[in-house]
Each structure stands twice: as C-alpha cells, then as structure tokens.
Amino acid sequence: MSVAVDIITIVAITAGAFFFLAGTVGLLRFPDTLTRLHALTKADNLGLGLVVLGLVPQAGSLRGGLKLLCVWALALLAGAMVSQLIAREASGQRGDPAMRHDGPPP
C-alpha cells in the first residue's frame, strides 16, 4: 500500500517538475510577451497542480490533503486573473487587425 502511494507521489512530482521545465523553456524560447505569458501560466499551473497531487498522499491526514488542494485552487484563481490582467496590459487592447480572425456570429 505504502509503496503504491509512494509511486504515485514520485510519478506526479516528476511530471510536475517536467512542466516547470517546459514553462521555463517556453519562457526562454517564445518570441513575444503574450506567447511567453501562455508558457508561464499554463505550464506552471499544471506543474504546481501535479506537485500538489503528489504531496496529498504524503500529507498524513485528510485535512492536510484538503489544505494543499486549497492552496492549489487559490493559485489557479490567481493565475487565471493575473494572466488576463497582464495580457490586457501587454496587448494594450489593440491587437493587429491583420492578424484577427473573426468568429461567426453566434
């Protein structure tokens, strides 16, 4: 039982570390501010989620595990809001019309 739990922890935390790696590589390689924002928020949020998932079985109690999930939920909310605020600031609400692709009316 405890071995199976440890394997879950190791797999999840390793996967989390991989997404932190991907986020940083994206940050270094992506060409402009807005694309870098994608790399940062999407990859790192998933990385944090997987690290939390790996730590939950090690928390020792149901409450400890739920507390970890609370931290992740708050971080996810913060990420969703901050990425929008920074994106709106960086794009200056303009956007190049030539690059726009209008959707059909609903």
Next chain:
Amino acid sequence: MSNPSDALGRLMAHALARAVALLILWLVLAGSDLADLPAGIVAVLAATVTSLRLLPVGPSRLSPVLLGPLALRFLYQSVAAGIDVAWRALDPRLPLRPGFVVYSVCFPLGSARNAFAALTSLLPGTVPAGDEGSRLVYHCLDVDQPVVSQLAAEEAALRHAIRHD
C-alpha cells in the same frame, strides 16, 4: 420574484450556501477543535457579510449539482493546456502561429462573462486579452486551431451550469 418574502428566502438561501462553503474552508484550515470554533464562527460571519455586500445575490447562480462536472471539464482542459504549451516549447521547430481571435460572447457584461473569461484563460492556447463591446479578444498561440468552435463549446457548458431562479 416580485413577492418580497420570496426575495428574502432567496437571499437567505444564498447567504447560507456561501456561509457553508466558507465554514468548510475554515474547518479545512483550522480543524474541528471545539476551542477554535468561536473564532471560526466570527470569521465565517464576517466573510459571509462581506461576500453579500461585494457580490449581491443576482437572479442567476451556478447549479451546485452541475458544478462538479464543470470543474472536471476545466480541470481536464487545464491539463490539456499544459501539455499543449509544453510540446510547443520543447519542439525544436517551435510550432507557433500567435495572433488574436475575436469571439462574440453571449453572456452580458458581469459575473457570468468574467467567469467565462477566467475559465477560458485555462484553455489550451488562449488567453483573454481585451474587450470590444460585446466581444472578447483572445490571444492565441496557434490561430490555425479551431479556437472559435472550442470557445463556443465551453460557453455552452457554462451556460448549462447556470440556473435562473
């Protein structure tokens, strides 16, 4: 809805639902020791009153029954988003076609639309980057993706979970 006692009943129901959610948060943080409960009650009361003042009870709300599937859906999407950005970052050819996509959203300005924007910021390759009247401007990592149809599907899912009293 015109009946004042109905309105009061709805207010009480909303207040109770928020208080229960905040109480659960307190119990997760502080534990269920009886000695801690007085502080917890003060905290939950203060937070509930603040919540009702900041976000007054509106005519619509998220259905608690459908909240679970909705949360699972967006959890799945945020995993897909992480994988999507990871392979784009690690691929030597750097497959990006960044650009803006304008999406006409049906939700009126307000909480529902903000929730939609927040949830779609977790989708693979999109982040809301501005408003144009009734339309949201999305910045996309790859404009060749079927972004608009994907957003429409998410909008339908969120609409499905909103109940009008």
Next chain:
Amino acid sequence: MIEFMTTVLGFILAMLALGLVRILRGPADADRMMAAQLIGTGGIAALLLLGTVTAVPATVDVALTLALLATFASIAFVKKGRANAPDSTGDA
C-alpha cells in the same frame, strides 16, 4: 523519498532561476511583471516541497498566504498603467 523531494526541489529552483534571467531582462514591463507570477507559482511548489522535506507543516500556511497575495503586485502594475492615462475608467 526525502532525497527524491529534495532533488526535485533543487530542480524547480533551478528552473525558477533560469526563468528569472529571461524575465528580468525584459524587454517590456509586462515581461518583468511575469517574474512575480513565476515566483508565485514556482515558489508555492518549492515551499510545499520544502515543508514536506523539513517536516514543518506550518509551511503550508506560508504557501497559502503567497497564493492569496500573489496577485497583488500584478494588480498594482495594471493600476499604475491606468493611473497615468487621462481617462482611467478603462477595463483594469
């Protein structure tokens, strides 16, 4: 398990350090602002791992505080951008 978590913790810190180099170089202010976001998310992961490794459960409270307040620097940044504009009623 402790050794494993310590190694991952070091790896995540290395990733944060690398990411910081990119962000602190800019060029745009928004690029720099992402440093707070990077340290927010990565720092929370590092704190949670560190708390487990050193067996200090109260570390979760530090991570919780960080998650709650991680938005503030970015909010101040966005507000600042608007405060200089003649019409500050924009969406911010």
Next chain:
Amino acid sequence: MTVASALEMALAAVVLGVATWTIAARETFAAVVGFVTYGLLLALIWVRLDAVDVALVEAAIGGGLGGVLLLGAAARLRVTETPTATERPSATVRVGAALLSAAVAAALATGVILLPDPAPTLAPAAAANATATGLGNPVTNVLMAFRAMDTMLEKVVLLLALVGVWSLAPDRLWGGHPGPRHRADPLGTLAFLARLLPPVGIVVGIYVFWTGKDHPGGAFQGGTILAAMWLLVMMAGIADAPQVSSRRLRIVLIAGPGIFLAVGLAGFAIGSAFLAYPVAYAKPLILGIEVAMTLTIAATLGLLLAGAPERSAGQ
C-alpha cells in the same frame, strides 16, 4: 556534499543573484520587480531556517503589500526618472558614496566577526517559561509577554508612520479621503477578483491570526492579509477609502495600542508590574490584545498604502 546542502547553496546563490540584479538595475520599475521577487524567495530561506513566523510576514509584506507600495512609488517617480538618468554626479560625490558604502559594509562585517561565540541568548530562558502564558507558539510568547513593551511600541511606531503620511496632505484637504479615487470597470476582471477573493481572504486572515497562539502566525500576519483584502476592494473602485477624520476609523486605529496600554497599566493593580499579566488570566488577556491589534494593524497598513489625503469630502 549532501543533496540538502547543495540545495541550500543553490537557494543562496539565486537570492544573491536577484539581490545583485536589483541593486544594479538602472530603472526603478525593474528594480522594484527584482525586489518583490527577492522578497518571495526570502520566504523560502526563512522556512529553511525554521523561522516560519518570519516567512509568513515576508510572504505577506514582501510578496503582497510591499510590492504594491513600491510599484506605486515607481509609477510616481517615472516622470522625473528620465531627467535624473541623464545627470551625472561629480567625481567627488561618487567617490564619497563609494567610501561611505564601503565603511558601512566594513563596520557591519566587523560587528558580525566580533560577536562572541556562542552568542549571548535568552532563548533557553524563554523556552523554560514557555508554558507560563498558556500559549503554544514561543514567538507569540516572546512578543506578547516577555518583550511586550517592544511589541506595544512597534504599534505606536506604525501609528506615527501613518500620522507622518497624513501630514503630507495640504491643509485644505486635511481630514479628507486618502489617495486618488480608484476607478475601474465595475464589471471588469479586477472588480470580479475584488468581489470573489476578500471573503476567502477574511477567513484565511482570521485563521492566520488565530493559529498564531499555538503555531506560526499571529496578529501582524493576519492583519496584513486583512489589509490586503481591504486594499484590493479599494483599488478595484468598489469601496472608497474612508475620510481620515472619521471617528470610527480613529477608534480602530488606536484600539490595539490603547488596549495594550490599558492592560499594561492594569498590571500595576492586578499584576506585579507594568505589562505583567496575572498568570491565571494571561491567555485571555493576550488574546484580547491580539484581536484589537489585528484590527488596528489591518486598518493602519491599509491606510498607509492608500496614502495622504488628496480629496476633500464628497470628491
């Protein structure tokens, strides 16, 4: 070399790197971002040093309110920054500054080297009397019982700082609303966050205060979180900062140090000296003081960040 010590060195290297970058950055805004990052990383170091109470303060102030304050200052300085960047101080000034910095660094280094080994400490005495107050967190014991005078005076200092900020207001605006009236789209992203987050923040803030009696946490950390939530609502334009002449506000501002002082004076009558708690009532008295201090700290920090009065009533 073990994995753990390699990790500590890596952490120290990253923090030193960010610190150097912050000092070297020529642009105020870039330096502020560096400093915020530095503060967040420092929280990790405090946890590693087993000082979780300090880590909580660092996370709340360094990651939260400090960043808001410094970014605001950087935004104001930006107008004057371009002209100052082109100015070049004279050689005398530069050499003088270098000598002064080197002298301060040398004095600090000498002080550290001259410290007796082992350092003089009251930690064993504090630990031996840890059960006297009925509180489980040794840091709270030291702050509220063994060094209560310092803690009380710290709150008075905060209050004095606020009076200092207020005194920057022009005479005709004295008593008005602090700072600019923030405006934001009431249906926008920031307003949405400012409607969702504060209830959660209030529960977390009160929890951090309450848990401080037995675990890391306390009035300052909890009060900072509450102040941040108040500030968020103000920055989103949902609520205005109150007039500084408001009586209710002023009562909250003096509640913490006032009750602290009252309990301290009562020590002459019911205890053995100023600020000596009767042992039987130590815990409820300390908790009562801490409740008042949490509110005072939240109000003081929120108003410190809101700034000097800039608008008269109704503006």
